Amino acid sequence: MKVNIFKQKVKKQLWFLNKKEKNKLEDVLTQAIDEKDGEELNRPIAFSNQFLKTHVFKEKVxxxxxxxxxxxxxxxxxxxxxxxxxxxxxxxxxxxxxxxxxxxxxxx
Structure with a gap:
């Protein structure tokens, strides 16, 4: 999957994030793209779910x-x-x- 399509699908999946969380998503996306992990770039929904588990919901106790x-x-x-x-x-x-x-x- 192309990088820009992957980014678009992930951002569409996570449309409800606030500004701080969207900035964090952008950082994580650029880091994942720089590593060029092919398996991770083929599954945008799994990437979105993993991002929510590790970066959004762990902070809200x-x-x-x-x-x-x-x-x-x-x-x-x-x-x-x-x-x-x-x-x-x-x-x-x-x-x-x-x-x-x-x-x-x-x-x-």
């Missing part, structure tokens, strides 16, 4: 404390959003009731 804080944050935001929804729903029902029966007193 999530501790249990971070997961616990994230879970608590999601729970609190869920409670707040549910409260806002219920408040809006009850307010809209009260206003509709006032338009249907105008003599009814609005409750606070």
């Amino acid at each position: 999530v501790s249990t404390t971070q997961l616990f804080v994230l879970l608590i944050g999601i729970l609190i935001s869920y409670i707040v959003l549910l409260g806002l929804f219920l408040f809006g729903f009850l307010t809209s029902l009260t206003s509709v009731q006032y338009f249907v029966k105008p003599e009814v007193q609005l409750s606070t």
Whole structure:
């Protein structure tokens, strides 16, 4: 496989990387091409998977404390959003009731 086609396929496979990771990918690609490892240049998907395993996912370690804080944050935001929804729903029902029966007193 030609070098430019190999680069294009690898970059297409790893389109979701951020800028720092793309720079690292470019360095690793130039190093692999300089070594001219023929077997590695014939399999762009395997090269992409190996790059993800060695350079992207090994750096991201999530501790249990971070997961616990994230879970608590999601729970609190869920409670707040549910409260806002219920408040809006009850307010809209009260206003509709006032338009249907105008003599009814609005409750606070």
